[in-house]
Amino acid sequence: xxxxxxxxxxxxxxxxxxxxxxxxxxxxxxxxxxxxxxxxxxxxxxxxxxxxxxxxxxxxxxxxxxxxxxxxxxxxxxxxxxxxxxxxxxxxxxxxxxxxxxxxxxxxxxxxxxx
Amino acid sequence: xxxxxxxxxxxxxxxxxxxxxxxxxxxxxxxxxxxxxxxxxxxxxxxxxxxxxxxxxxxxxxxxxxxxxxxxxxxxxxxxxxxxxxxxxxxxxxxxxxxxxxxxxxxxxxx
Numbered sequence: 286x287x288x289x290x291x292x293x294x295x296x297x298x299x300x301x302x303x304x305x306x307x308x309x310x311x312x313x314x315x316x317x318x319x320x321x322x323x324x325x326x327x328x329x330x331x332x333x334x335x336x337x338x339x340x341x342x343x344x345x346x347x348x349x350x351x352x353x354x355x356x357x358x359x360x361x362x363x364x365x366x367x368x369x370x371x372x373x374x375x376x377x378x379x380x381x382x383x384x385x386x387x388x389x390x391x392x393x394x395x396x397x398x399x400x
Numbered sequence: 401x402x403x404x405x406x407x408x409x410x411x412x413x414x415x416x417x418x419x420x421x422x423x424x425x426x427x428x429x430x431x432x433x434x435x436x437x438x439x440x441x442x443x444x445x446x447x448x449x450x451x452x453x454x455x456x457x458x459x460x461x462x463x464x465x466x467x468x469x470x471x472x473x474x475x476x477x478x479x480x481x482x483x484x485x486x487x488x489x490x491x492x493x494x495x496x497x498x499x500x501x502x503x504x505x506x507x508x509x510x511x
Contacts, residue, residue: 388433
């Protein structure tokens with residue numbers, strides 16, 4: 286079974302600082318990888334996805350992630366944090382069984398942005 | 401274009417009761433998946449419906465059941481509610497070559 290591990294349940298950065306949220310995956314086949322953001326009392330919004338094309342994936346709101354097969358990592362970065370980036374972030378891997386697929390999520394990283 | 405719509409947004413039930421949650425998928429999507437997100441955790445896959453059939457199921461007891469209708473909308477039913485069933489229930493729809501789109505969820509509280 287595929288899995289993801291998010292290192293750091295809480296990350297705090299200053300406004301304008303680099304954001305780095307870590308995700309490592311485990312998969313026996315080339316994975317599809319995703320980052321989602323969740324604001325309080327809301328559902329999940331897709332930030333970006335990797336589907337075996339370019340290894341550097343650009344997403345919404347200035348976020349990007351780099352797929353590194355040798356490190357089994359898919360870390361999320363943003364050059365300059367904004368107060369509005371404060372939210373919960375989830376890394377997920379898509380696991381296919383026959384014709385069906387499901388997402389397996391990490392436990393999440395809460396990003397706090399301070400002045 | 402409406403996204404995924406879930407109802408109700410909040411629900412309070414008593415232990416032992418039964419609950420039904422509803423989901424309307426995004427236009428053009430034919431597959432509906434349900435996830436349970438306990439407080440402070442990542443979402444956990446419950447099951448997926450396609451062409452009105454349960455196509456895949458996660459590690460959830462039979463108390464959790466579902467249905468998909470011809471218009472692709474879906475229901476999640478939970479019987480004999482336990483306190484541990486309190487969670488945010490998320491519906492996600494998808495289609496051919498289309499990524500998952502999540503609804504805002506139904507917050508279920510079991511007292």
